[in-house]
Amino acid sequence: MEIITKPETETLFSNGINRIPVSFIREILKVTADPEMISFAGGLPNPALFPVEEIKNATIEILQKEGGNILQYAETEGFYPLREYIASRYQKRFNLEISPEEILITNGSQQALDLIGKVFLNPGDRVLLEKPSYLGAIQSFSFYQPEFLTIPMENDGPDMEKLNESLSLNCPKFFYCIPNFQNPSGITYSDSKRKRISETVIKNNLLLVEDDPYGEINFSGENLPPLKSQVGNRGILLGTFSKIVAPGLRLGWVVAEKSIIRQLVRAKQASDLHSNNLSQRVIYQYLLQHDLEDHLNKLRFNYEAQCTWMLSAIKKYFPKQISYTEPKGGMFIWGKLPKGYSAMDLANETIKEKVVFVPGNTFFVDGDGENTFRLNFSNTDKATIEKGIKIMGAILDRFLEGD
Amino acid sequence: MEIITKPETETLFSNGINRIPVSFIREILKVTADPEMISFAGGLPNPALFPVEEIKNATIEILQKEGGNILQYAETEGFYPLREYIASRYQKRFNLEISPEEILITNGSQQALDLIGKVFLNPGDRVLLEKPSYLGAIQSFSFYQPEFLTIPMENDGPDMEKLNESLSLNCPKFFYCIPNFQNPSGITYSDSKRKRISETVIKNNLLLVEDDPYGEINFSGENLPPLKSQVGNRGILLGTFSKIVAPGLRLGWVVAEKSIIRQLVRAKQASDLHSNNLSQRVIYQYLLQHDLEDHLNKLRFNYEAQCTWMLSAIKKYFPKQISYTEPKGGMFIWGKLPKGYSAMDLANETIKEKVVFVPGNTFFVDGDGENTFRLNFSNTDKATIEKGIKIMGAILDRFLEGD
Numbered sequence A, B: 001m002e003i004i005t006k007p008e009t010e011t012l013f014s015n016g017i018n019r020i021p022v023s024f025i026r027e028i029l030k031v032t033a034d035p036e037m038i039s040f041a042g043g044l045p046n047p048a049l050f051p052v053e054e055i056k057n058a059t060i061e062i063l064q065k066e067g068g069n070i071l072q073y074a075e076t077e078g079f080y081p082l083r084e085y086i087a088s089r090y091q092k093r094f095n096l097e098i099s100p101e102e103i104l105i106t107n108g109s110q111q112a113l114d115l116i117g118k119v120f121l122n123p124g125d126r127v128l129l130e131k132p133s134y135l136g137a138i139q140s141f142s143f144y145q146p147e148f149l150t151i152p153m154e155n156d157g158p159d160m161e162k163l164n165e166s167l168s169l170n171c172p173k174f175f176y177c178i179p180n181f182q183n184p185s186g187i188t189y190s191d192s193k194r195k196r197i198s199e200t201v202i203k204n205n206l207l208l209v210e211d212d213p214y215g216e217i218n219f220s221g222e223n224l225p226p227l228k229s230q231v232g233n234r235g236i237l238l239g240t241f242s243k244i245v246a247p248g249l250r251l252g253w254v255v256a257e258k259s260i261i262r263q264l265v266r267a268k269q270a271s272d273l274h275s276n277n278l279s280q281r282v283i284y285q286y287l288l289q290h291d292l293e294d295h296l297n298k299l300r301f302n303y304e305a306q307c308t309w310m311l312s313a314i315k316k317y318f319p320k321q322i323s324y325t326e327p328k329g330g331m332f333i334w335g336k337l338p339k340g341y342s343a344m345d346l347a348n349e350t351i352k353e354k355v356v357f358v359p360g361n362t363f364f365v366d367g368d369g370e371n372t373f374r375l376n377f378s379n380t381d382k383a384t385i386e387k388g389i390k391i392m393g394a395i396l397d398r399f400l401e402g403d
Helices: A024-031 A052-071 A080-094 A108-120 A135-142 A160-169 A191-203 A228-234 A258-272 A277-289 A292-317 A343-352 A382-399 B024-031 B052-071 B080-094 B108-120 B135-142 B160-169 B191-203 B228-234 B258-272 B277-289 B292-317 B343-352 B382-399
Strands: A103-106 A126-131 A147-154 A174-177 A207-211 A235-240 A252-255 A332-336 A372-376 B103-106 B126-131 B147-154 B174-177 B207-211 B235-240 B252-255 B332-336 B372-376
Touching: A052 A277, A052 B052, A080 A103, A080 A252, A080 A277, A103 A108, A103 A258, A108 A135, A108 A207, A108 A235, A108 A252, A108 A258, A108 B258, A126 A135, A126 A160, A135 B258, A147 A160, A160 A191, A191 A228, A207 A228, A228 A235, A258 B108, A258 B135, A277 B277, A292 A332, A292 A382, A343 A372, A343 A382, B052 B277, B080 B103, B080 B252, B080 B277, B103 B108, B103 B258, B108 B135, B108 B207, B108 B235, B108 B252, B108 B258, B126 B135, B126 B160, B147 B160, B160 B191, B191 B228, B207 B228, B228 B235, B292 B332, B292 B382, B343 B372, B343 B382
Parallel strands: A126 A147, A126 A174, A174 A207, A207 A235, B126 B147, B126 B174, B174 B207, B207 B235
Antiparallel strands: A103 A252, A235 A252, A332 A372, B103 B252, B235 B252, B332 B372
């Protein structure tokens, strides 16, 4: 029995599950288990920068201090002092008043995206996305069968004319955006765009789902204020420890006003009861005893160096027809082949020579972006970056031949 | 702004989210944060029995050995050697051949229930439940808006006549059951019922979702073979480390044939990418170095003692009109007030005197079970059991007065 069919249903599986696009990135993570493969795919942070010793010591201390209680079932909302810590950090960084009751701890940001879909979306509801947008969000939302609308992006954020036009024609449930070092495009919203979007959100009584995994990986160290500080209760803000401490702990959070948090908690209770208690207690212990700013400075310094190495290699080895971004933060460089070329075809060539990256069309819901691609620089050392980009450059020379 | 309303939608929130029943148990867990409250609610294992030292040592060892890699993103399917361990245990206990590829690691069994809803259920699909059934499953499935059908339970399992009658009239997507020490009723299926149900499942080409959190907490130590060994690919079997090691690690699993696992993986990818990597590596390290059987024997010995203390106290203090089960495993005693009495009213009385338990109607989808209640014995010591049951007994004497 491969597939069981039921008399009254066309297929065994739900309508929603068939709507989730397969992740090229997750599939590629399997390919990259090959130790010889040079991977610029994935969005993996650099494991050499994880605070392994500190996490180990925090685990020992907290288990010694608290014993079995931290291995017990716990509250759906998350560990209260960890929520207090997150709230106080928004206060410190942005003078943003958030109560711990407005924070829910999730299994990474990915779960926050899923819970938002669960709480807000009925089939056919409209969701506004940046074009391109984050694949993980597209996957999470897709299950709930919304209609996606997309807003083209300019260098400083969404095309406001198109945004206002779309809002006048449609009534989306929410606008999902990544204002800082967007994945995949690397775009960061300008101050003036932030202001205009906030005004639009308020005027249209729109919900804003603001995903901010990369805001703290700003090479300059400058704080980029969330749109939530301007849109108040209309803003749902997502954060994560995945990029700033370690993703294997699966700890993210949602900030939203209490009536929304109540529904997210209800959804989370039905989804998995609560987030990992050991991880929550360990990370809180780690944060108590270490200044996160020191760690972030180290991350920024290293990621900026990795980014610079990749940009230098690109300048040296890529043919001139390739355009690309020069990011000031985050983890990605976004490139474009000349029109008419397919980055998927390119990936098929580079994989043969053991280099892998993500073709950009995976970040578009409308089939566009065939000539775009995303390179990750955070999980590779200098020599490997040089080697991989050199291989890609040679393949690109052949690939674009005659252009 | 308490609730934002959109012109085109009646409410801001999804249809599914409004279908999830609120958990009396999770709400009660908040009440029981009061240290003076004696709780027979919750389904909490005894934290004094968690292998705290062993978990601590396993964490130290694995972080020393593997460094940052175990804090990195990981595969959606789960850590392969942990899946091998689980497969080999089914082989050892039941001679059941399962490949690691037929196992997906989840954030506790609760996530497995949610993913099953996500993968199989469209609104209006029928789901067959035992009556009563596990609240967490009712919550998970409810989001997906199925129609619930229920099968009355006899002392040795489902009423077969009613089961066959229901199957001849309806075409449920699956039958969800807990064959060992069911939560809440404590019922364990007899061998002959297992056989008859398996035949029915095969004959009707039905999917069987078999949840087995308590099978290993059999006081006698005897292994109770899963129905999956009889129904083959039609069986989806759920297991968890929550009751046999520690729930705070949030590690459960699903066993299913590969085409179903593929869809569950797709759903999990969209839901939270993957389970906690640190927890998976720590528990695997713990299992490598310790014989789980020794730990299970300790659990069985202690839970049997706790159960016996509670039964003795009930015999001593409860009025004769109260009927109750005498479990041979699991974590719960299931009681009944005389017809016409409400266990919810009783709970309101006992909470005033700082004793709490779960009124049984929360486990029924059809409003029945008003006179039933569930007592948990696994998370309370002898003196507290004696004290709490004595208080309940005195309240029951007044409560049933004149009956």
